[in-house]
Amino acid sequence: MSEYTIPDDSLYTEQDEWIRSDGARTFVGITDYAQSQLGDIVFVELPAVGSMINKDEPYGVIESVKAVSDLFAPVTGEVIAINEELNDAPERINEDCYGDGWLLEIAPTEDSEREALLEPSAYTKFLAERDE
Amino acid sequence: MGALARTPLYDVHRELGARLVEFGGFEMPVQYGSILKEHAAVREQAGLFDVSHMGQIEISGPGAIASLERLLTCRVETLEPGRVRYGLLCNDEGGVVDDVTVYRRDPQSVMLCVNASNVARVDAWVRDKAGPETSIDNASERTGMLALQGPASLEILPALGAKEVTSLARFQFADFDLFGTRVTISSTGYTGAPGFELYLPNAALVSAFRAILEAGEPHGLLPAGLGARDTLRLEAALPLYGHELDDTTTPLEAGLGRFVKRKRGGYIGAQAVEARETQPDVRALVGFELTERGIARQGAPILWDGAPVGVVTSGAPSPTLGKPIGLGYVPRRIAHEGGGVGAVFAVKIRGKAVAARVVETPFVSKIDRKADRKS
Known part of the structure; x- marks a missing residue:
């Protein structure tokens, strides 16, 4: 068990991002662990629609009151949409990181990359080991 | 990096769920919950900060005031007992060694409250530069310090028994019998909010912190960390050593001319501070x-x-x-x-x-x- 919410319907990375595909659409965001570690999120900088993000490479920036952190791409893909609402309400990420606080919608281009992502149980274990 | 120091409140911070970070050589709470909520508590109700990482240097003796007049950019002779003044120590090049609050305890005795990261160098600097008949006691390791900040502070401290704190003018201080010990309380702070700073022996720190938290709860008091302290002081445009101030920046460049005896001079670095103005x-x-x-x-x-x-x-x-x-x-x-x-x-x-x-x-x-x- 983890003290953090880790929904069953998503896959995860060791950089604390989630990725969820529901049929044709794929969304990306940061995990409950990540938002909790960051604290009050006050600013997000996301890539332009139409640009590419590359697996494990930084694609944007997220800032809390005290700190600046890079956002790392869980997979390679094209940015289909960004969550514009975060411009005015970055706190949505703290409030609902798996829902209203999503960051990107992408079109993954490398299907094979999904195999490297963590299942919920593996991410739970990863967090437990990191917190030790 | 060597082992980090901890204040006597370390276990209490852990118990309250604080996230701890390195600051000035200490392991200090940056936040207990939300920095934004802690900030708002100080602006609207009250916040309680452990600032025991800060240093206190007691300077006394027949030569103390003359020594300090030379060490500090602000006047010390004219500072009345029971009053606090902000001042800076400069190096020979006019840069800032540290910025301090100066407490005139009595005619021949003064306490300097100094930044945690600068305690050792200020202690050494003062010992090196002080004139005759001046004794210097670095009380930092035995002294705890709390900052109770925010409008509700004026109700919380009296409720704990320090009724007279409400009659302290801004930048005035007095000693109180509180928490079973002697506490120096000043109407000062680093938040731009009304409130108090309390100096007390380490041994009384935990009970004092808990008592204030309990008395403050009905007033909306929150324990607050260095994260909120930083956003609060920035809103008040109060300088932070290592950011606005360092040993290559003069007090006048930092906009602190009102804390500098410009006409009188006579403090270490005075000529260099003025010379910089024309460069x-x-x-x-x-x-x-x-x-x-x-x-x-x-x-x-x-x-x-x-x-x-x-x-x-x-x-x-x-x-x-x-x-x-x-x-x-x-x-x-x-x-x-x-x-x-x-x-x-x-x-x-x-x-x-x-x-x-x-x-x-x-x-x-x-x-x-x-x-x-x-x-």
Whole structure:
């Protein structure tokens, strides 16, 4: 068990991002662990629609009151949409990181990359080991 | 890096769920929950900070005042017993060794409250530069310090038995029998909010902290960490050593001329401080807000007409104003010629020029002095 919410319907990375595909659409965001570690999120900088993000490479920036952190791409893909609402309400990420606080919608281009992502149980274990 | 020091409140911070970070060689709480909530508590109700990492140096003896008059940019002779004054210690080049609050305990005895990261160097500096008949006692390791800040502070401390704190004028202090010990309480702080700073023996710190938390609970008091302390002091445009102040910056560049005996001089570094004023590279500290999205952090270049001319010293989202604010240095020439309030420039953030505008400081209006006294 983890003290953090880790929904069953998503896959995860060791950089604390989630990725969820529901049929044709794929969304990306940061995990409950990540938002909790960051604290009050006050600013997000996301890539332009139409640009590419590359697996494990930084694609944007997220800032809390005290700190600046890079956002790392869980997979390679094209940015289909960004969550514009975060411009005015970055706190949505703290409030609902798996829902209203999503960051990107992408079109993954490398299907094979999904195999490297963590299942919920593996991410739970990863967090437990990191917190030790 | 060596082992970090801990204050006597370390276990209490852990118990309260604080996230701890290194600051000034200490392991200190940066936040207990939300920095924004802790900030708002101080502006609207009250917040309680453990600031025991800060140092206290007691200076006394027949030569103490003369020594301090030479060590500090502010007047000490004219400081009445029971009063506090802000001042700076400068090096021979006019740079700032530390910024301190000066407590005149009695005619021949003064306490300096110094920054945690500078305790050792201030202690050494004072010992080196003090004149005759001056004794110096570094009380930092045995002294705890709490900051109770926010409008509800004026109700919380009296409820604990220190009724007379409400009659302390701003920058006045007195000793109180409280928490089973002797506590020095001053009407001072580093938040731009009304409130108090308390100095007490380490042994009484845990019980005092818990008692204040309990008495403050009905008033909305929250324990608050260094994160909120930083956003609060920035809104009040109070300088932070290592950001706005360092040993290459003069007090006048930092806009602290009112704490400097400019005509009288006589303090270490006085000539160099004044000489810097006439040099072409003299700087000025300006307050700004970003007019585009972003947060200007320490180290971000300041662009004027597209050219890099200076650097941001502090920047954060202002929780009270709901917009990003900051402080930074630009050449004095620019600040004087068209760089006043309203002037438009840019801050380079991750390679992009983000628009900014010079604004009045403090960013959040000064403490209402009347509200700070019993009205």
